Amino acid sequence: MTALARETPVDRPKEHAPLPGTGLARAAVQVLLGNWTGASTIPSPTLYPHQWSWDSAFIAIGLRHLSPRRAQRELESLFGAQWADGRVPQIVFNPRVPNAAYFPSPDFWRSGRTAPAPRGLDTSGIVQPPVHALAALLVHEADPGTSRARGFLPRLYPRLAAWHAYLMDRRDPGGRGLVSIVHPWEAGMDNSPCWDEPLSAVEPVPPSAFRRADLTGGRASERPTDADYGRYVRLAGDYRDGGYRDDAPPAFAVEDPGFNALLTASEYALAAIAAHVGADPRPHRERAAALSAALVGHLWDAEYGMFLCHDAVAGRRVYGRSVTGLLPLVLPDLPAEVTRALLRTLAGPHFGLGSTTSLVPSFDLLxxxxxxxxxWRGPAWFNTNWLLRRGLATHGAAGAARTLGEAMLEAAGTSSFAEYVDPRTAQGRGTRDFSWTAAVVVDLLATEGRY
Known part of the structure; x- marks a missing residue:
């Protein structure tokens, strides 16, 4: 399924709107321009020199204010690497980047030897959260004329539908109407403490068996441990050796509320896209409503006041308070009591928003x-905070949404667009000039009329 990537010419870097006047906006735009490869945007020049799936969705959301055409191209290039079974890979590798620059590299994944993988492109074999239909709808709405002239939604709609169908048809081993991730990296929250217990039965590959490129450009104190990485490599290698099939009993399978909430939000967005292209939106609305009901029915915990992960292998709930359990706040159709409890939990002692923290941490402060x-064991990330800000606004907490947005802008500026920050002090962590951080800044400023 590589035809989409060849259907449109590549944007040249000079094809963008005039740079905005404010210093923060100009700096954010420069990050996005600097990380543009000619077909897509890398997350950062150091740690992440390829195209990442959910990164591209958030990047497109920011790029729509700078160049709607480039935002469309960002998503088109990603879906040009879609597998024949519908999955959208976590990574699309740039063939000009040497294997040593990132691990696991193309020679680890060996996607070209797998039947449903695209020919002529190297990708990983796992996925990331499905926020793409929401991004595509927002990109279309930024410039409907250009979108219609380029046939953006008609070409992307069947691919988005196939992506969602893959997840709902192939990734529900428990039959509970929820999608399971089969690797911690698929959640996007790679080493969340929520994965510690489900990973405990996985025998790690010894550190001598692989070389961690992430420690070349990142501090060990800010990255996963060698033991965790060994388990990640074991799971990925076993999934690869099984031909990336989803019909074998998995060693790791977790129903992640954030992943399922983003699928639900994107299914609602896909209904709107269907209406734009003349397709029937009702099946998408029905699937979104069913997913939302399954989320509440299976993953909501009233005592904890948030959604919790479920270990589908062990058949038990994972009692860890992660930001993933707050992300269903983006959904408009939550029961009122669930919404009220989520808002209390956000402001309560475990996440401290507005009292002990200015940004929502990725894990329980206590x-x-x-x-x-x-x-992902505590720092605040800009994409999850963007989603929670959207959720706050959706559910009438406009003041809290504005305050969170201001804190995000300040933290991004003072940290040089850090990958993630300390949720209390906003001290930058990880790499700098991170693309989705810059994209979130552009989106916040543009939607507030300050771009």
């Missing part, structure tokens, strides 16, 4: 596993 510096 947990022994909380670490404000290490990847």
């Amino acid at each position: 947990s022994d596993a909380y670490d404000p510096a290490r990847y």
